[in-house]
Amino acid sequence: MNKDLNSKRRPSGSKKKNEPKVIGKVLIEYFQSEEPLADAYRDRMFKDIFPQTELGIDLKLMTRQPRRINEGEYLAGMLTRDGLDHFSFVENYPEKKREVVARRNPRIYKGALINVIRQDDGSLYPSFNRPPYTESFTFHDFCLAAAEELLVVAGLVEK
Numbered sequence: 001m002n003k004d005l006n007s008k009r010r011p012s013g014s015k016k017k018n019e020p021k022v023i024g025k026v027l028i029e030y031f032q033s034e035e036p037l038a039d040a041y042r043d044r045m046f047k048d049i050f051p052q053t054e055l056g057i058d059l060k061l062m063t064r065q066p067r068r069i070n071e072g073e074y075l076a077g078m079l080t081r082d083g084l085d086h087f088s089f090v091e092n093y094p095e096k097k098r099e100v101v102a103r104r105n106p107r108i109y110k111g112a113l114i115n116v117i118r119q120d121d122g123s124l125y126p127s128f129n130r131p132p133y134t135e136s137f138t139f140h141d142f143c144l145a146a147a148e149e150l151l152v153v154a155g156l157v158e159k
């Protein structure tokens with residue numbers, strides 16, 4: 001799509017179709033419309049929210065970055081009223097990714113040729129490893145060795 005950049009400039013958010021608008025204006029127009037989501041937003045979502053405007057207050061922000069927050073930026077934290085006209089905000093410490101993540105289907109036995117895996121419902125199933133085949137270790141040898149390992153694992157599970 002080519003656009004003539006030398007044509008007359010129109011202000012942002014002009015009323016012509018397919019012209020760019022500021023996202024804030026688009027959202028305001030949408031939430032004032034009669035669309036089902038906009039209706040639910042107005043009528044149900046913030047039913048128990050009561051806006052409070054505090055005039056002439058002193059607000060101290062304790063943030064994790066040494067800068068002013070950008071307009072429209074959200075911070076997770078705690079706001080505390082320290083005095084009659086003084087509030088303090090302390091930003092939460094960013095969550096670290098957990099070192100150990102619980103695996104969905106943990107491997108409870110890791111063998112040379114087979115593994116045993118526990119499903120979410122507690123049942124067990126075997127999976128076979130893929131060994132490299134050589135002249136001295138063929139598919140036939142793999143099947144015999146895996147069968148022997150399955151017998152050992154079956155004895156462990158029964159206990």
